[in-house]
Amino acid sequence: MPDPEPVLRVDDLTVAFETIEGKYSALNGVNLEIRPSEIMGLVGESGCGKSSLALAVIGLLPVPPAKVLHGNITFKGNDIVKYTEEAVEKVRGTGISMVFQEPLTSLNPLFTVGDQITEAITVRLQREKATYTKKTAQAEGIDWLRKVGIPDPEGAFHRYPHELSGGMRQRVMIAMALSASPSLMIADEPTSALDVTTQAQILKLTRKLVEEVKASVLFITHDLAVIAQIADRIAVMYTGMVVEEGTAIEIFEKPLHPYTQALLASFPGKESINEPLKVIPGQVPNLTRIPQGCPFHPRCSFAREECTTERPRMKEVSGHKVACVLY
């Protein structure tokens, strides 16, 4: 069976930030595909370009200093990199929505939760040219608050953001993002600011609701425990490149790229409770000076001569993709 047409396809996307200190290559030829109703997890250390990718997809890269050097982003068959700003404004809200990391600052402190979710719904209804009244939009808003598991949704509807806890605010954000009935929801570290129990609830809820509204998700995190709980497929990023991609099970059971293996080994498990935590030697390279050849070779225990000169290409290996000379 051929793969269904992907909701989002990123081809060879290269983005650089031009600053006084030099050129930061944030993304170096990223390739990524998200299929309908799929949760794609994007993992990597800080500074590997996860958030830049999200911003590029949603058209919020700060230009300048950011600059798309080459590559395409195709969303539902439309190339959105070539769009002018006006055209991007039209695409936004018609198919991509976003949940941010900080639930504290992602709601306007001056308006009630109800005002803000109703606004999001109204924007969608206007776009769909549906007939609605303020009352029905509000009722839908309360309904969404109930769906994301907020106790006393009618009460919460009239509350201000600061009157809700972080977890509750993040639920509101998810409600707002999904109430726009997007084809793709980008979640940039949505659970990183929450405690572990709340994290688990939010992840479960996200999964359930995303299935319900049939949205695809690009889920960005640095936390392997989180990605294991939610993702169908996983892409591992390093220095602005996707180095390995496969289903969640494949990535966790038989990681191929040495970087993925090292990441998983540094993840504390039950059996390693009395051992010191394994770490990856070295640091994520400065994005102004990405190593020649394979960017991971200075930290890689399998590195050979050819790794220092030639940048490995993505290869299909037993059902998943990896960029490493070992395969």
Next chain:
Amino acid sequence: MTLSQNRKDIALTWRILRRDPLAAVGLIIAVAFCGTALAVLILGNSVAPYDPTAINLSLAFQPPSLQHLFGTDNLGRDIFSRAIVATPIDAEIAFAIIGVSASFGLLFGAISGFLGGYVDEVFMRVTDLFLAFPALVLAIAVAVALGPGVTNVILANLVVWWPVYARLSRAGALSLNQTQYVDAARIAGLSKFAILLQHIIPNNISPILVYGTLDLGNAILYASVLSYLGLGAQPPQAEWGRMVFDGQIFLTSAWWISIIPGIIILCIALGFNLLGDALRDVFDPRYRK
């Protein structure tokens, strides 16, 4: 919903006033000032115990007493009455200056900071141009060019007053521009105009309002200075700054003629400063519970 919200606001205001007696002093001064101004505007000079312009040389240079609370001036006019009827002039000047420059600055700065790029560059250089002149000198120059009078004092001050508000509003817009809820609104597909109206300007109002209240005292000071220099209200119309000027030659023999209007200006300016401080607490949504 709105009614209970109002009741909550009143309760909150009351709590802040009780906790902070200085705020209460500020509020009392501001209310007394505005109340007197309104009373004079509505009821005319009859509010004052004596005719503020009636000259009676046999009563000249009376020190403060029960008959004449603030004494009389060199022409025997009752200073208390003159101080009262001068209130609406200063209120009018101060509120007009702050009201117009704050609204204009809010809009100008918000557009500048939100749109950024060339618009911001042009808007801010214009602002710099006005900021570069010493404010008082520019105000005096404009007032001289336009000729003396209350309306011209207002116009002269507006020229130098708005840039500070534009800067304040722009700074607010710049930081709001970076907030995730503005990003979220962009992603949701809201137009620039809608974002400006719903997120940037409302979030900018409270700092502007707080600064504006603090600034009312300054505006009164400036208005008095221009009147002191003879550019504002013209005699026989009573005005505080003018009264200070008229009395200064008698400072050694009849101090009350200029000192008392001076003290009134000081108190009003201080009152609005205290009130502005308290308002900052009231408008901070984190205090709402």
